[in-house]
Amino acid sequence: MTSRFLFALFLAIPAMAARAETPADFLNAYQAEARQAQPGFTSSPQRGEQFFRRVGGKDWSCSTCHTDNPAATGKHASTGKAIEPLAPAANDRRFTRADKVEKWFKRNCNDVVGRACSAAEKSDVLAYLLAVKK
Amino acid sequence: MKTNLALVAAALLVGFGPARADDHERFPLSPAYQEECGSCHVAYPPRLLPAQSWQAVMAGLDKHFGSDASLDAVKAKEIGGYLAANAGRSERLAAPGANGGVNLKITDTPWFKRKHRDGHDGLSAAVWKSAAVKSPANCAACHRQAAAGDYSEGNIRIPRGN
Numbered sequence: 001m002t003s004r005f006l007f008a009l010f011l012a013i014p015a016m017a018a019r020a021e022t023p024a025d026f027l028n029a030y031q032a033e034a035r036q037a038q039p040g041f042t043s044s045p046q047r048g049e050q051f052f053r054r055v056g057g058k059d060w061s062c063s064t065c066h067t068d069n070p071a072a073t074g075k076h077a078s079t080g081k082a083i084e085p086l087a088p089a090a091n092d093r094r095f096t097r098a099d100k101v102e103k104w105f106k107r108n109c110n111d112v113v114g115r116a117c118s119a120a121e122k123s124d125v126l127a128y129l130l131a132v133k134k
Numbered sequence: 135m136k137t138n139l140a141l142v143a144a145a146l147l148v149g150f151g152p153a154r155a156d157d158h159e160r161f162p163l164s165p166a167y168q169e170e171c172g173s174c175h176v177a178y179p180p181r182l183l184p185a186q187s188w189q190a191v192m193a194g195l196d197k198h199f200g201s202d203a204s205l206d207a208v209k210a211k212e213i214g215g216y217l218a219a220n221a222g223r224s225e226r227l228a229a230p231g232a233n234g235g236v237n238l239k240i241t242d243t244p245w246f247k248r249k250h251r252d253g254h255d256g257l258s259a260a261v262w263k264s265a266a267v268k269s270p271a272n273c274a275a276c277h278r279q280a281a282a283g284d285y286s287e288g289n290i291r292i293p294r295g296n
Binding site for chain 1: 173174175176196199200201202203204205206268269271272
């Protein structure tokens with residue numbers, strides 16, 4: 001009985017570890033979601049870069065805090081606190097946890113564009129950030 | 135030899151223990167508070183605002199000093215509980231005024247103003263305006279160990295105003 005339980009646990013551990021996500025997983029998931037509304041949609045790093053630098057209603061863009069170089073250390077627009085690099089090439093902790101990714105897209109899209117970002121916009125931004133080299 | 139070492143260790147504990155456990159300068163840290171609130175600004179000591187102020191801050195996180203700082207319900211409950219449990223009780227923290235008499239800013243409290251008045255510990259308008267400080271919310275500019283919850287006098291280094 002005990003050995004069966006241990007065996008089951010042995011099988012379960014790699015499955016638990018596999019739950020950690022990669023930036024590419026998020027890109028693919030957002031792209032798949034965007035395709036439901038727009039068949040044939042393909043994420044674009046160029047569109048992502050334009051979106052990243054576009055200034056929204058409050059005179060903020062993503063790059064206001066994250067700078068024009070997402071591989072560099074950013075700075076919070078109101079508090080001045082340092083923000084670790086956003087590009088996965090420069091910071092391997094970025095885009096590895098769904099709760100954090102969703103939390104920051106929700107907050108920051110609201111701050112910059114005054115609404116939630118679409119799946120297409122998120123996948124474009126991911127494509128751009130993944131294309132940024134260190 | 136062993137005894138000697140033990141004695142030295144005991145002396146060190148007696149000598150430095152009370153200074154390190156400078157109770158009113160430190161506060162219990164909460165990983166959730168540090169992570170969620172400390173990502174945009176220093177995780178301010180909870181005892182610097184009364185419980186009703188923290189309650190008002192938590193109720194308005196979607197419009198938090200010009201930013202959306204909203205939290206999911208689980209995190210909001212955990213952090214709200216931590217802030218309530220560790221909130222300040224001094225009447226010098228109440229700053230009647232805007233928001234129905236419940237102040238949202240630590241910098242509006244009589245306690246903060248007195249502690250950071252001009253001339254006190256070398257503070258001046260130039261220091262506040264300097265590039266190194268810029269905002270009174272930037273505690274760590276002078277309280278160098280603020281991120282670790284340590285605001286003790288020994289760890290204050292005021293940058294030169296220029």
